[in-house]
Amino acid sequence: MQATANIVQDHMQNLETKVHPEYKPAPDGSQMKALAWFGAKDVRVVDAPVPTITEPDDVILKVTGTTICGSDLHLYHGEILTMQKGDILGHEFMGIVDKVGPNVTNIKVGQRVVASFQIACGDCHFCKQKLSSFCDWTNNSPLQAKLYGQRDAGFFGYSHITGGFPGGQAEFVRVPKGNVNLLPIPDEVPDEKAIYLSDIIPTSYHAVVDTGVKDGDVVGIWGLGPIGMYAAKWAQLKGASRVIGIDRVPERLAMAKEKLGIETIDFSVHSDVPKKILELFPRGLDVAIDCGTFHEPKTMMHKVQKMMMLETDNPETINEMIVSVRKMGRAGIIAAYSGFANGVNVGALMEKGVRLIGNGQAPVHLYWEELLRDYIMTGKFDPTFILTHRVPIEDMAKLYAAFNQRVAGVEKVFVQTQFSSLPSPGCPKLSRVDEWSSKN
Ligand SMILES: NC(=O)c1ccc[n+]([C@@H]2O[C@H](COP(=O)([O-])OP(=O)(O)OC[C@H]3O[C@@H](n4cnc5c(N)ncnc54)[C@H](O)[C@@H]3O)[C@@H](O)[C@H]2O)c1
Ligand SMILES: [Zn+2]
């Protein structure tokens, strides 16, 4: 599939962009550690050239913190097309500014900054509204434009259908359009509280705001990974009267109860999730949010269809949400889907007047300043409540396997490099993936 998609894309002409993915190597030939993709379930820590300023708007970061996201698992499973061997992954990272290009005016060498997972141009129709993930000018993929009608922004470390930019699971990274894609972090905010502004904090916030959670709402959250756990917290902060989380990983269900005090449904026990929800809330949920993953079909019907490549994605969670919400309720999809799913319950969608909302790739720039200032710095939202492990970048390949298997209660991980500070008080100490993953 990867090879076919690459051949198709190679035969289409790359779209015009204002930034380019290839970087120049540092003139002294220095090397860095980076996590690269080689095939499904085959990722490796490799030596790669340290990047240098390639375009005048570039910033080069020394990475002080990076991590793995549920979206990286789609790449790990080979579910996102147009991956190429040697692609450097990672889209959630922060660092210290090492070099700036001549056009960079508002970021200085030595500053601590977080990068947004998307690369925005800063000038287009969408960027002017801070809808950075929907930037028109940073993703050269003709395949994406063909499949979706338009292209999203380019993303760091996320295949050639999102622009082919090398990512931040590395010791150094080149950030194109550094004037707009970096957020300076005040000294008093430690790395462990800042890094997730790259992605999961704004993403989960966007899911809740965009799906319209209001005071008094009853909210169901499918998936209690980092996105679901944060979305549940945001729903509480937005005044939800009850939040119910659905998953099957025992440690995640326990964390949701313990840290958030929400009700949970274990779908390995209650396989008919809508039935259970409608027993609890006969009128139905006001809001449902899909924070799960499309590569784990539950039913034989969709396992078979996926295996036979009759569908790329699966509609099970969408259907569960449509049936579980009340008439004229809202269902949001923040989980990343990529292609087609068969058998969507379009009848229930229409007859019940359900508002099904594709939340899109979250526009990080729209929210990150507000989230830092009003929620993280005030302590209203402490991102570290889901942080379970800290590991060195040398362990990144093993971390993919452990995070994929969800072993040893792994929820969110801070990955350190040679440039990282010591762990902050109350945050996980350094450990090795072999130590904790083998105990499971
Ligand atoms: N739209 C965006 O901007 C954006 C950004 C980041 C992540 N994401 C997506 O959000 C999703 C969640 O990310 P994460 O980091 O929390 O991932 P994760 O893989 O750690 O967590 C997903 C959770 O969903 C659960 N799950 C799987 N199938 C389920 C089902 N049928 N019902 C209920 N739960 C189910 C899993 O057990 C797991 O705990 C992923 O799809 C990711 O790609 C989207
Ligand atoms: Zn992500």
Ligand SMILES: [Zn+2]
């Ligand atoms: Zn733009």
